[in-house]
């Protein structure tokens with residue numbers, strides 16, 4: 001086992017071991033080249049039904065006209081869905097009773113069936129397990145914070161990126177989610193909030209009682225499902241009743257680093273927040289930790305992140321799960337700071353997060369003193385660094401824990 005110099009709990013310099021990433025308790029799929037397999041193309045499966053939230057305004061009107069109704073009915077349906085978060089014909093009394101059921105079934109077909117819901121003790125975090133039309137399972141996690149409500153959404157059933165420390169990748173990619181399946185997670189969360197089901201509200205608090213922030217940190221690699229992701233994001237930020245009327249700045253897209261897609265995203269003219277899951281500043285380790293690093297190296301991913309900042313003016317965020325004796329060495333903090341500062345100042349902040357346990361993994365989170373030291377070094381180099389708090393661990397709803405089984 002290789003060693004690396006570091007700082008021990010007592011602050012003295014000590015030799016720190018270097019653990020190599022290795023799947024434990026499950027078999028990581030390998031490609032023909034013997035490296036961890038990457039899945040970009042989805043297996044063939046039936047498509048989910050087309051839903052209002054998949055369509056442009058003109059297409060929605062056409063769909064309504066095709067069902068024999070005047071096109072203004074499309075706007076009424078959109079208001080029911082996006083503003084009142086309902087798909088229940090009984091509540092749509094402004095629509096003619098005759099044929100209402102068929103109209104709603106045709107335009108707002110059910111997409112997500114709730115299988116199970118887990119709540120934390122104080123109820124401020126809820127994990128939803130949803131079944132899609134073909135039985136595929138996905139999860140979303142709803143979290144109340146002071147002044148905001150965040151929903152962590154899935155963009156794919158499963159994931160093809162095969163990161164050995166993340167539970168989602170262990171079963172591979174089942175399929176891409178449709179734009180409406182992505183959006184419906186938000187609508188269903190808004191319905192739960194409106195029904196008073198999300199706890200933790202402080203007395204007198206003026207928190208908006210709907211989802212204010214979206215993070216694409218649920219299941220899947222959002223940039224591997226690019227067109228549907230963008231369609232969903234455009235619907236999230238379109239004003240009501242065309243969409244959900246959310247602020248693009250409050251939508252965070254997180255990626256393992258699909259460089260051409262990052263470039264494309266930067267050119268969309270949408271000020272969404274961009275996050276890069278880096279987890280190692282050196283290719284030697286990142287090649288093993290993030291299999292897609294075999295396509296796009298650390299420097300290429302960082303260059304693309306920097307370009308994102310230049311084109312959008314949005315400060316980007318670097319995610320870094322701290323894994324004991326694997327990627328938490330002081331020299332890696334210094335190398336990360338150096339690589340970020342090489343590319344300019346004020347364009348980036350770093351979000352380390354203690355590793356969350358996943359089934360079968362022998363890896364553990366870094367020691368608190370090591371985490372503090374890691375943060376301090378990057379911070380001292382002039383890069384704002386905040387240890388991310390992790391929510392929902394007790395309900396397996398934290399980052400990297402979403403595996404969506406109904407066992």
Ligand code: SAH
Nearest residue numbers: 166217220221254255277319355356399400
């Ligand atoms: N595929 C995207 C989005 C989903 S993961 C991405 O990788 O960015 C969201 C975040 O959770 C990523 O930063 C991911 O690296 C991190 N993560 C995955 N497994 C984790 C674990 N076991 N503990 C802590 N964070 C984890």
